[in-house]
Each structure stands twice: as C-alpha cells, then as structure tokens.
Amino acid sequence: MSEISSGNTRKVEVVFSPLNFPSYFENKDCTVVVIDIFRATSAICAAFESGIESLIPVDTIEKAKKYQQEGFLVGAERNAEIVEGFDFGNSPLTFKNEKYKNQSVVLTTTNGTKAIEIAKEATTVIIGAFTNFTALCQYVEDQDKDVLLLCAGWKDRFNLEDTLFAGAVAEKISKNLRFQNLSDSSIAAINMYITAKKDMYGFLGESSHRKRLSRLNMEEDIIYCLSFDKSSIVPILKGDKIIAAS
Amino acid sequence: MSEISSGNTRKVEVVFSPLNFPSYFENKDCTVVVIDIFRATSAICAAFESGIESLIPVDTIEKAKKYQQEGFLVGAERNAEIVEGFDFGNSPLTFKNEKYKNQSVVLTTTNGTKAIEIAKEATTVIIGAFTNFTALCQYVEDQDKDVLLLCAGWKDRFNLEDTLFAGAVAEKISKNLRFQNLSDSSIAAINMYITAKKDMYGFLGESSHRKRLSRLNMEEDIIYCLSFDKSSIVPILKGDKIIAAS
Numbered sequence: 001m002s003e004i005s006s007g008n009t010r011k012v013e014v015v016f017s018p019l020n021f022p023s024y025f026e027n028k029d030c031t032v033v034v035i036d037i038f039r040a041t042s043a044i045c046a047a048f049e050s051g052i053e054s055l056i057p058v059d060t061i062e063k064a065k066k067y068q069q070e071g072f073l074v075g076a077e078r079n080a081e082i083v084e085g086f087d088f089g090n091s092p093l094t095f096k097n098e099k100y101k102n103q104s105v106v107l108t109t110t111n112g113t114k115a116i117e118i119a120k121e122a123t124t125v126i127i128g129a130f131t132n133f134t135a136l137c138q139y140v141e142d143q144d145k146d147v148l149l150l151c152a153g154w155k156d157r158f159n160l161e162d163t164l165f166a167g168a169v170a171e172k173i174s175k176n177l178r179f180q181n182l183s184d185s186s187i188a189a190i191n192m193y194i195t196a197k198k199d200m201y202g203f204l205g206e207s208s209h210r211k212r213l214s215r216l217n218m219e220e221d222i223i224y225c226l227s228f229d230k231s232s233i234v235p236i237l238k239g240d241k242i243i244a245a246s
Numbered sequence: 247m248s249e250i251s252s253g254n255t256r257k258v259e260v261v262f263s264p265l266n267f268p269s270y271f272e273n274k275d276c277t278v279v280v281i282d283i284f285r286a287t288s289a290i291c292a293a294f295e296s297g298i299e300s301l302i303p304v305d306t307i308e309k310a311k312k313y314q315q316e317g318f319l320v321g322a323e324r325n326a327e328i329v330e331g332f333d334f335g336n337s338p339l340t341f342k343n344e345k346y347k348n349q350s351v352v353l354t355t356t357n358g359t360k361a362i363e364i365a366k367e368a369t370t371v372i373i374g375a376f377t378n379f380t381a382l383c384q385y386v387e388d389q390d391k392d393v394l395l396l397c398a399g400w401k402d403r404f405n406l407e408d409t410l411f412a413g414a415v416a417e418k419i420s421k422n423l424r425f426q427n428l429s430d431s432s433i434a435a436i437n438m439y440i441t442a443k444k445d446m447y448g449f450l451g452e453s454s455h456r457k458r459l460s461r462l463n464m465e466e467d468i469i470y471c472l473s474f475d476k477s478s479i480v481p482i483l484k485g486d487k488i489i490a491a492s
Contacts, residue, residue, distance in 0.1 A: 014404075016262060016404060017266070017269075019265065019266060019269065020263070020265060020266070020402070020403070020404075023263075023265065023401065023402040023403050024403065154430075155269065156266070156269040157266070157269050157270065157429070157430070157431070158260075158262060158266075158429075158430055158431040158434065159430045160430045160433060160434060163434065182452065183403070183404075183454065184400075184403070184404055184405045184406045184453050184454050184455075185403070185404040187406060187452055187453065188404065188406060188409065188434070188438055191437075191438055191441055192434055192437055192438065195437055195441060206428065206433055207430050207433065208429065208430050209430075
C-alpha cells in the first residue's frame with residue numbers, strides 16, 4: 001500500500017463522458033474505471049468470463065477489418081447494431097460460446113473503446129460493469145489510489161446507466177475511510193444510485209439508451225447488463241491489450 | 247406560438263458544463279438558460295432587480311480593465327474572490343445599493359461569463375437563478391422552443407448547485423405537456439432536485455463550491471442564492487449586452 005499523508009483520503013470522481021476526462025485527469029498515478037454498461041464493458045466482462053485470453057480494443061472499423069483479415073475473432077458495433085461484415089457486436093450474450101475460449105478477440109464499439117483509448121495514460125485502467133461489481137470494487141480499494149470513474153456516455157453526452165454504475169462503485173468504496181474525498185459528480189451519482197437501486201430497470205425506463213435497445217429487441221441484454229456479479233474477473237489494460245488482472 | 251408537428255414535444259436538456267455545450271447544441275433556434283448559481287447569474291438577477299439598465303459580460307480581466315478606464319462600473323471575480331483593482335465581484339448582495347440604478351455594469355467571472363459567451367449563437371439566451379425562478383420558467387414556456395439548461399459548472403467540471411437549479415426548471419416546465427422530451431441529463435437533474443429540494447442548503451453541504459464559499463465567509467451569499475423568486479425580471483442577451491426581457 002502506498003503512503004498518503006495523514007488525514008488525506010483518495011479522490012473519487014465521476015467523469016460523465018470521455019470529453020470531460022482531461023478536466024479531471026490531474027494525477028496520472030490513479031485508477032481509471034472505464035464504464036459502458038449498455039454494452040461494451042458488460043460484453044468485455046462476459047468475454048473474459050467465457051475464457052478469452054485477451055481483448056484488443058480498437059477505435060475504427062478500418063483497424064477492426066485488418067485484424068479480421070489476419071484471422072482474429074472481431075466484433076464491431078455502431079449505434080447499438082452489429083456492423084455489416086462482422087460476426088458479432090457488443091452483446092454480452094454473444095460470448096456464451098465455447099469458441100471464444102483462449103482466443104484473442106478484437107472489438108470496436110461506438111463509445112466504450114473511445115473511453116478506453118482516452119484513459120490509456122493512467123497508471124491503471126480497468127473495465128467495470130455491474131457483472132463484475134464486487135471484484136472491481138475490491139480491486140479499486142486494493143490499488144489505494146485516486147479513482148476516476150469514466151463513463152463512456154453516448155457520443156460525448158451524459159447517460160443514466162453509466163452514471164448509475166459509477167454511483168454504485170462510489171457508494172461502495174466510500175464506505176472505506178480511505179476513499180472519502182468525493183467530487184460533486186460522485187455525490188450526484190451516489191445520490192442517483194441510492195434512489196434507483198431498488199429498481200434500476202424501471203429507473204432506466206425513460207433513458208435514451210434503454211429505449212434505443214428496447215426498439216432493437218435487446219431486452220435480454222438489458223437485464224443481463226443490470227445483473228450483479230456474474231464474474232469475479234477484473235479486465236485490465238496492459239499496453240494495447242486487455243487481459244484478466246491477476 | 248410556433249407550430250410543431252403533432253406528437254412532438256420540445257426537448258429539455260441539461261448541459262453540465264460549457265465544455266459539453268457543442269454536443270447538445272444541434273438546433274440553434276432554441277432557448278438557452280445560463281446558470282451559475284454561486285454566484286454569477288444570481289448576481290446578474292440581483293443587479294437587474296436593483297435597476298441596472300444593462301450588463302456587459304466580458305471574458306477577460308483585460309477587457310474589464312478597459313471598461314473601467316472608460317468610467318463604467320466594473321466587477322471582476324476569479325476563484326470566488328474580487329480581483330484586485332476592482333470594486334466588486336459576483337456577490338449578489340453588492341447590488342443592494344442605489345448607485346447601480348440605471349447604470350451599465352460590466353462583469354467578468356470565473357465560469358458564468360464563459361457560459362454566456364459560448365451560448366451566444368442561440369436564438370434566445372437568458373439568465374437563470376433561483377432568485378428569478380418562476381419568471382424564468384414562464385419565459386421559457388412562452389418561447390415554446392427546445393431548451394438547453396446550461397450549467398456554468400466549475401472550470402469545465404460538473405457542479406451540484408447549477409444542476410439542482412437545472413433540475414428545478416426541468417421539473418417545473420415538464421409539467422407542461424409541450425416540454426416532455428427529457429434527456430438523460432434532465433432526468434438525472436430532476437431526480438436530484440426532488441431529493442434535495444426540502445433542504446438544498448443541507449444537500450449542498452458537501453459540495454465543493456459551498457465549502458469554498460464557506461471558507462471565504464460567504465454564508466449570507468449562499469443563503470441568498472438559494473432563495474426563490476426575489477425578482478420577476480428575466481435578463482436576456484441582446485448582442486453583447488444583457489438587458490431586462492420585456
């Protein structure tokens with residue numbers, strides 16, 4: 001555990017979109033949790049739970065195609081749908097399949113991969129979803145550094161589901177006395193999570209992205225993405241790859 | 247009242263900082279409400295209630311100094327304090343003084359004037375604070391256009407007090423059937439306002455800016471800025487000047 005001066009506690013800040021990240025990224029020696037509940041980070045957690053060896057996030061369709069030509073398993077999503085020419089998108093249910101075991105998977109998504117890209121300079125970048133909630137919170141506490149909860153949002157806008165998850169993490173870790181320096185954004189997210197936690201599905205009923213996914217018949221995905229602790233793996237960025245944290 | 251197609255309602259979106267404004271500013275023919283509760287927009291409302299003729303918002307200290315040399319009454323605030331060489335900053339209580347009557351006042355502040363500057367291209371830019379809440383909501387409804395509730399925030403970051411006010415406005419106008427197309431950010435802000443409204447002062451107890459102002463002995467300002475309906479004037483931007491809307 002690194003030393004901090006007496007009386008100081010770690011900052012816990014929620015960043016509502018990648019656009020806002022630079023305003024909060026003052027201390028590079030921090031833990032960034034990348035959050036894209038519907039559905040990139042939920043999908044990444046599902047992929048690791050299914051035994052993939054690594055995941056390479058890429059920001060453009062062009063890069064994804066190159067990997068495809070090299071024989072990788074490549075997923076691509078834009079605007080909540082699978083991009084033509086690719087086998088899968090960012091549905092976590094995709095990964096309930098033996099074929100992913102021990103594979104390196106490549107993924108590009110509308111918002112999630114952009115958030116991972118922008119966070120790269122931080123000491124520790126990990127992937128969070130309700131589906132790995134407890135393991136993730138424990139990992140964050142063990143790091144004992146300032147925490148940025150980075151919401152992927154939707155095209156640089158605030159969204160409810162990522163904020164709910166950020167609030168859940170902030171609420172949980174702030175019970176630890178070392179994580180009590182909360183920003184205004186953390187206070188707001190915690191407040192929202194406390195209001196919503198008894199019925200997150202209902203709370204999100206009017207959210208733009210739940211409506212978007214519902215129109216595309218993705219109710220099963222929504223329910224999965226709002227489920228706690230399907231996995232105890234914390235995916236972590238190492239160089240350009242995501243692997244399972246040890 | 248302008249026509250809208252049947253079934254459509256006006257968008258109501260909260261923008262958490264000027265940095266995020268471009269992502270939400272799709273339709274220039276909208277009403278932008280600029281919000282900087284602690285304290286620029288509360289001060290501007292107080293200045294109009296004291297009878298000023300117009301207020302010129304400027305973004306730099308240099309511009310403010312030029313106006314000062316020309317004999318204007320000029321206020322300047324940075325980091326919650328009056329800038330050296332200026333007579334006043336952004337305390338609304340300053341304006342409880344006869345000397346401002348019928349004057350043109352110039353003001354530069356840390357966050358508020360930046361938010362006004364960025365909103366200039368919208369059809370209608372008005373100044374909102376708890377102190378002109380009811381008049382402001384009525385004005386917004388009368389405009390009958392999409393609404394962007396632009397929080398000045400704090401140095402491009404989210405803050406609680408501006409969001410609370412945005413939530414109060416969104417809650418109020420969304421009771422009107424023409425203003426029910428709420429963004430995720432509006433839903434979050436409304437939710438927060440409903441939680442906080444019985445004791446906004448207490449809710450803001452842990453907020454960064456209330457703590458900042460409390461350290462500077464500005465409790466009286468805080469209480470004033472959280473008071474409803476001290477004025478029925480809606481300040482509106484016309485060219486480079488703010489005047490009282492007719």
